[in-house]
Amino acid sequence: MARDYYEILGVRREATKDEIKKAYRRLARELHPDVNPDPLTQERFKEVTQAYEVLSDPEKRRMFDMGADPFAPGGGAGAGGFGGAGFPFDDIMNAFFGGGQTAGRAARERARRGRSIKVRVELDLAETAFGVTKDITFPTAVLCGTCQGEGTAKGSHRETCDMCAGRGEVSQVTRSFLGQVMTTRPCPQCSGQGTVIRNPCPDCAGEGRVREKVTRTVQIPAGVEDGTQIQLAGEGEIGPNGGPRGDIFLEIVQRPHPIFERRGDDLHCTVTVPMTAAALGASLTIETLDGNETIDLRPGTNSGQIITLDGRGSRHLNGPGRGDLMIHVTVETPSKLDEEQENLLRKFAELRGEDHPPGKFSPGQGGIFSRLRGAFNTR
Known part of the structure; x- marks a missing residue:
């Protein structure tokens, strides 16, 4: 036997299954190759994982305590040793790091993350330009208030699955020319959850969540444009069986404005003046997002000229300042004249x-x- 598995995980020989699991989680997150790619650390990570695989399995732990090597040929873990046939390395990694290499692992996770949802938010031009606090209402999945996400009827609880003893999976050992091969699959009775519900909650039918309309107050930042998406992390649907929430994505829809057209952070509009005003000059009252302003039309103004009002456009989304208001002048020629x-x-x-x-x-x-x-x- 190479080393003491209890020493590798840093636990007592009398440690409970939960204590062994917590010790492994702590070491695995510290030594995982995605966190620490050092080759020596990876060897240490494999050693820790091998220790957990033995001590988390009652039969293998019993063999180890008796002095037998669980990874020896015929010892119950297959002939390949660590990483060989029968060693569920992928199952252990998927259990702690969410991998998808082992079929059915996702089904064995009882509490799954909720779905992300998209909500359309219609805003006026001034609201997109200056920002606004908005109440949005949308249908979503929320925690069942009757069972608080447990999925069980009042006075009852989830029961440990008697087929898999709460592991969520069943194993079968077969012999081949390679030696003993252990095949693991999700438990057919509990669908990999490890527990079963004998008396489901009448309101959520055992799912732990119900659908209803909710209202959220959100802050729309200044400078958003039509089509902008805002992510609200952890505000989406709650997952089945009390799982974590998904996200909300707010899709900004800007309503058309009767006067202004927005191009980036600049606003554009067209003002039509008679040819006499264009020739002689005039004072015009112009509507802006900040209120009415008076501008001077210079004598001799031609059709197509642009008058720019600095800082009268939309606020910038990712910085201080504002865009401009561009006034396009159209000179109108009279089509009907009296004598x-x-x-x-x-x-x-x-x-x-x-x-x-x-x-x-x-x-x-x-x-x-x-x-x-x-x-x-x-x-």
Whole structure:
């Protein structure tokens, strides 16, 4: 026998099964290869795991206490020794670190994590720009108030499965040309849970949770955009049998605004002014997210010009400051004039020498025929 397994785990020879399990969990988390990849530490980790495999099994522990080697050929653990046939190394790793290598291990975990859910949150532009505290209501799975997650009826409790003695799995030893091979599978009676419910809770049917609508108060940060997702860790559905909660993902949906279009943290809008105001200049009252503001339209403003109001856009999500408000100017030309207006406008055109305008063409912006002619000339 290589070493004293009790000494390896640092427990008394009279240690209970729970004490052995706690000692192994502590050492395994400290020595696991994902935490400490040092080769010497990995050897120590294998040694600790081998000790736990022997001392956690009543039959193997009895053999060890009698002086027999459980890993010797014919000793009850298979001919391969540590990591060989019959040694459930993957089962032990999955039990403590959530691995998925052994079929049915997930079924043997009675308390499983709850499902994460997605909740759509509709907000106005000002709410996404400045942030808001919002009450959201959604259906989810919550702890059963009758059985407090146990799944049993009042006055009753879960009972240890008599088929697997509470281990959640059953083993079968067969002989092959390799020696004795131990096959482990989930217990068919308790579905790998180790316990059975004789009298299930009438409200949750033994699941330990019920579905209902709940309301949560959440803080939406300033600067979120349409499509932004916010994760609320541990606020989702509670798992079966009192398992930990999943997450909530809030999906932000921004309602269309009648005036502003948001592009990043900047806001854009269009203001239409008559040609007289564009020519002579004017003072305009503009609506912003901060209230109404007055801006000066310079004389000679052309259609398509942009007036920028700094810091009147949305707040930045990941930093101080705000975007800008971009005002796009459209100059409106009158389509209907009475006789007096038309005469005045013609007189104005004569004064400016624009009663017979020749028209101005910029390079590359001629009519369709000039573009076709240019295309043929390039050949």
